[in-house]
Amino acid sequence: MKKMAIAALGIGAAYLMRNKDARGKLMKQFESLADPLTSKKGSA
Numbered sequence: 001m002k003k004m005a006i007a008a009l010g011i012g013a014a015y016l017m018r019n020k021d022a023r024g025k026l027m028k029q030f031e032s033l034a035d036p037l038t039s040k041k042g043s044a
Contacts (some may be wrong), residue, residue, distance in 0.1 A: 016023045
């Protein structure tokens, strides 16, 4: 099970390294996820 997870992670990383559009979409998702978290900390 652990080997399968590592293999999937490696395949996903290789895909992101080669596909610029997918990398950009993923970064936008992380930024939108982080925005509410950072705004809560800043207002406190």
